[in-house]
Structure formats: structure tokens, C-alpha cells
Amino acid sequence: MTKKHVSTTINGDAIEFLCDPNDTLLDVLRKELSLTGTKEGCGSGDCGACSITLDERLVCSCLVLGVEAEGKNIGTIEGVSNKDQLHVIQEKFLEHAALQCGICTPGLIVSTQALLKENSNPTEEEARYYLAGNLCRCTGYDKIIRAVLDAADVMRGAA
Numbered sequence: 001m002t003k004k005h006v007s008t009t010i011n012g013d014a015i016e017f018l019c020d021p022n023d024t025l026l027d028v029l030r031k032e033l034s035l036t037g038t039k040e041g042c043g044s045g046d047c048g049a050c051s052i053t054l055d056e057r058l059v060c061s062c063l064v065l066g067v068e069a070e071g072k073n074i075g076t077i078e079g080v081s082n083k084d085q086l087h088v089i090q091e092k093f094l095e096h097a098a099l100q101c102g103i104c105t106p107g108l109i110v111s112t113q114a115l116l117k118e119n120s121n122p123t124e125e126e127a128r129y130y131l132a133g134n135l136c137r138c139t140g141y142d143k144i145i146r147a148v149l150d151a152a153d154v155m156r157g158a159a
Contacts, residue, residue: 011079
């Protein structure tokens with residue numbers, strides 16, 4: 001199978017890679033580009049562990065082919081922090097103990113960032129609805145939702 005050349009932007013950096021036409025973007029991120037923060041949970045788009053943004057749209061990277069990234073702007077968990085300092089969302093997840101094993105955490109943080117870009121003041125119901133595609137087997141969801149709402153409060157105050 002002939003590999004395809006793809007030019008894209010990931011976390012603000014211009015990136016080029018080669019991939020098989022049937023490689024998922026998740027596999028490309030993890031195996032070709034060593035961006036291992038994005039996790040594989042189910043491989044079928046049901047758990048949200050591999051959530052990324054693709055042109056500002058939240059998607060499961062296990063459902064996107066690597067070749068579909070051509071010319072797109074991709075955001076992964078590696079792009080959330082400011083290199084030296086955690087993003088307020090990450091800080092609130094730690095503060096509220098909204099993580100345990102860590103498989104779901106990157107997807108939840110990317111999803112939370114997407115939510116708060118769309119709606120800076122979500123209600124608890126809106127946050128739960130938006131994050132419904134992200135499954136967590138360890139924490140339950142109360143700590144996660146508390147972290148999301150607290151991060152929203154802080155981010156609105158900082159704006």
C-alpha cells in the first residue's frame with residue numbers, strides 16, 4: 001500500500017507525515033508522531049478517550065483517517081498547557097481529583113476546552129450533556145463536572 005503525504009497543523013506547529021490510507025489519525029498521532037497523550041480506549045468512537053479537535057470541531061481521532069488531516073488544524077492534549085504551566089482546566093482536574101487511571105483524562109480535558117470555547121458559562125446539565133461522549137470507569141462524574149464548572153468560573157474571571 002502506498003503511503004500518503006499529509007501536511008497539517010498540530011497544536012500550532014506545521015507538521016508533515018506519511019501514512020497508509022487506512023491508518024486512523026489516532027494511530028498516526030501516537031505511532032508516527034509520538035503524541036501519546038491521546039489515548040485509545042475503544043477504537044470505535046464510543047468512549048471519547050481519543051478526543052481531539054479538528055478545525056475546532058471535537059472528534060474522536062479513532063474515527064478519522066490520517067489522510068483526512070490534510071490541511072486541517074488539529075488540537076491534542078499536548079497543546080492544552082502552556083508548555084511550562086498547566087492550563088486552568090488541567091489544574092482544576094487535579095484540584096478536584098477528577099482523574100484516576102488517566103485513560104479518559106486527556107479526552108475529557110480536550111472536550112472540556114472545546115465546551116468552554118463554545119459556552120463559557122455552562123450549567124451543570126449543559127456540561128454533563130456536552131461531555132456525555134466521554135466515558136470514565138474510575139472517578140464517577142461528579143468530580144469531573146465540579147472541575148469543569150470551577151474551571152469555567154476561573155476562566156470567565158480571567159477574561
